[in-house]
Amino acid sequence: MTADQEKKQAALEAVKYIKDNMVVGLGTGSTAKHMIEAVGKLVADGMNLTCVPSSDATEKLAKQLGIKIVALDEIKKIDITIDGADEFDGDFQLIKGGGGALLREKILAWNTKYNIIIADSSKDVKKLGAFKLPVEVIPFATKQIVSFLEDEGLQPVQRMKGNDPYRTDENNNIIDIDILEVDDLKALEIKLLKVPGIVETGLFLDTTSLIIVGKEGGPETKER
């Protein structure tokens, strides 16, 4: 099975949790794309869903598929959010933000009753950190924060798009850092979020309720 087939299998399994009249959070990325297409089919088949997108790209695709989109402030709580991840571990902790949508994704996750993560099997790791952790920062403070992260030994690299700094949907920059040697992720998260100018990190430590992994022989569902 290819990674993309695993992603699609996980996505199709996840949409089974969606019921009529739900408010659904739509993640971002290549795995989420399969899920959004499947949600589009549910809607085309007559299901009444209201969806909140986690990025401009997701919003665009969802609208093309005829999915009803609302802004987060138009609803009280999201019933289910389905999103991808760059890595997950045995404690349901994630690294997200490879696609740059970590800030809105984390806001959606925090405002959701039941968060489902869908992934191909390569995302399943013993310890988070082979994938660099994205940190979203405001442009005004980016250089100073890079310097701070260097002093912390986190080997920061500012994300670029060609010759220009990468910009998120919220017009911020991203710095990718190396956390493979970090054992206390909670302490790291607290330390980073205290730095003025750091808006958010791609560490999702306690929002996930269910992880569905695409696998040869059928999807594996891990419940927290």
Ligand SMILES: O=C(CO)[C@H](O)[C@H](O)COP(=O)(O)O
């Ligand atoms: O966090 C994300 C975007 O910000 C994605 O969920 C993550 O990067 C996984 O992407 P993909 O499904 O393409 O492997």
